[in-house]
Amino acid sequence: MNPLIKVDHLYLHFENQQNKNTLSNVSFQLEHNESMLILGPSGCGKSTLTFCLNGLYPRELDGEMGGDIFINGRKTTNYRPGEISQSVGVVFQDPETQFCMLTVEDEVAFGLENICVPHEVMDEKVDEALRLVNMLSYKRSTITSLSGGQKQKLALACILALEPSLLILDEPTANLDPIASKDLISTIHALKNKTNCALIIIEHQLDGWVELADRSLLLNRDGEVFYDGSLRHAVDSMLPQIEEQGVWLPKVTQYVLNQKGFPNQFIPLTIQEFLDRPYHLDSSGWETVKNVRQTNDIFIDASTISWSNRHRDILRDVSLQIYKGEFIAIIGANGSGKTSLSRILAGIQKPTTGTIHVRGKALKSWKESHLRAEVGYVFQNPEHQFITNTVFDEVAFSLRLKEYPQKDISEKVEGILETCRLSQHKDDHPYSLSQGQKRRLSVATMMIDNQNMLLLDEPTFGQDAQSNLELMKLLEDRHSQGTTMVVITHDMEIVHHYATRVVVLNEGRVVADCSPLELWEKSISLLQQWQLDLPVFVQLKNSEKEAYYVSTSS
Structure with a gap:
């Protein structure tokens, strides 16, 4: 059987960057139902590679592309425009770039209509896709009313509705709050177990994704592959190169590597791996109390700020004093x-009600x-x-x-x-x-x-x-x-x-x-109610305390 994806000596450069390739001599394969992390520094060509895999390049490329890409044994250049999207679904880094309708429901239905899904089953498919990303309650909403994170979820729902053979996620959690990120990762885990869909994840924040990936493909700043294999082997064998290229590692891995005297024969990639082999963490430098406010000079004084958009209350009676420094x-x-609050504080948009003073002067009195x-x-x-x-x-x-x-x-x-x-x-x-x-x-x-x-x-x-x-x-x-x-x-x-x-x-x-x-x-339940999570270091320190109490009480 042909691999799902085969990339053979791919290179690409843009018209305005003639002296430097964005991608250079990239070769790899992806099997059916396989999951891969693509990692690398900012600007190394990760998103560009996505545009090559979904056929957007070279068709829309202002530049030159060489080498070959095969999907199911067929060159991407031999597919008709739009045909690849039935096999390769991409959730782009900026979800707004892939929307073309006004409402959530119509956006999900748009792709289904393009592949001629019968109308009698379309509603069910739209609802199921929105349900998977916890967006069903926004079905009738306009896209412009959604937050950045909600737009990311909608983009994912649009792709999931098409049931592609390969799902590419380009920094899917970048706009999501901590709990929403966990929910999305759990959703992808469940989808992976339920379908035969292959998966490529392009991410900087690896927490939660490590367990899902079979392989990791690492790119350097010159757009070249410098490693292809398990992340575990990469961390164990080529850590200096990874750090030199600025490739993110899971947060627990970062903390452990910063520890003096931590045994280097095993470096955890997940919190569970750390808990399975607990070591003491030196908290110096991580739990220092930062300088609290040292002045009573109020820089911004916001009083009873409210703001509504399309009959929906976004901010409700917010009062906030920001002190200098x-x-x-x-x-x-x-x-x-x-x-919305930040834009109001900066004077970019006006509140529905309430007042703002900057350095004691009413915001509306300031010359722009x-x-x-x-x-x-x-x-x-x-x-x-x-x-x-x-x-x-x-x-x-x-x-x-x-x-x-x-x-x-x-x-x-x-x-x-x-x-x-x-x-x-x-x-x-x-x-x-x-x-x-x-x-x-x-x-x-x-x-x-x-x-x-x-x-x-x-x-x-x-x-x-x-x-x-x-x-x-x-x-x-x-x-x-x-x-x-x-x-x-x-x-x-x-x-x-x-x-x-x-x-x-x-x-x-x-x-x-x-x-x-x-x-x-504060209690974990309260933080979760606010869609927040503890920093990884605090989680690790808390686990140490729990282990101590268990050992002393037994």
Whole structure:
């Protein structure tokens, strides 16, 4: 029997990158019903490879592609346009790029109509697909009313309805809250056991996926395969190369590798593996109490903020004071109102009711240019803020508006591009970057202006391990210099290691406002009700305590 997928010496480069291949000499096979993780640093060509597998490239490619790709023994170039989608289903990194209808129901039905599914069974198939991703209650909703995480679930439902032979998930949990991520992974596990569908997962956050994958394909920064085999063998035999390339490892693996004196003959890839061979974790450096508020200077005072959209209450009576120099994490379930609150605090959208003061002055009284000099905002979707044709010009734009000397502009822009690992892309169009690179560019455009406050909506989305560390160090350095940071995130590790204060939203209301350590002390049932989970390190420390109590009581 032919393998489901065969890739033979694939290379690809884009028209605007003639001197560098995005993918180089990539070869691998995927068998029927096999599961594979594709891992690599941001910008190494993982998503580009997806476009090759589903036939979008070379048909829509502005560049050159060579080598061969076979699906069920047939070259992808011999398929008719759209034909491959019946065998290969892709949930893209940005789900909005694959929607074409107005409502949830119509979007799922669209693909079924294209393959001529009879109308008498279509409703049942639509309902079943939405049920699998816990979106059935949104069946009549408009797509524009959904949160980012809900859109990700809808994109998955659209693919599942078609019952493909291969399902490709491109960072499927990037926009999901912790509990929704677990639910999605559990759903994929169940689907894998119930169907003969092969699976390719492109992910940076590996927790939950390791047990599902039969193999791992690792790409380096030059778009070359440098490993093909089990993740266990890769960690045991080539850890230095993995770390040098910035490939994420499971969080429990990261913590264990940071331990001094931890036995290196066995490195756990899952929490269960750690529990099966418990070792003491040194908590120094991980549980230090961060500097709490050291000033009574209120930077933003939001009072009784409410906001409704299409007759739906998004925010309800939110009051919040943000003090100068804080590092605040705003967390909560998908659709809880985090992005809406941040946009209102930044003056990008107006509340339905309530008042906001920035540095003691009513927000509505601020001149727009003066407000932007005080408050910077990084959008959840980076493309929403790009306005120029090159990466360099994007970062330089605000400096040119302020009529900085060209020498100063060049020095500042080159410096921030180097820090954000974007120097080699300075002449590229922002839209040609990978999602992770776009995110770093969006952060760079705000960091260059030295505002007194930065609001960042999911700043680490799509980042590899090295980029994530460098980006958070950049934010931490700015915070240490007095910049007030407000970060929206689903990453509990960021909350634990960087935030001085955490604000939890649930159904549009503030339900907790405390330090991270105080939040982790709340009951698991309450955290789960808010769609939150404990950071992995806290889970490991709690397991140590439980093991201690069991041993001393026996």
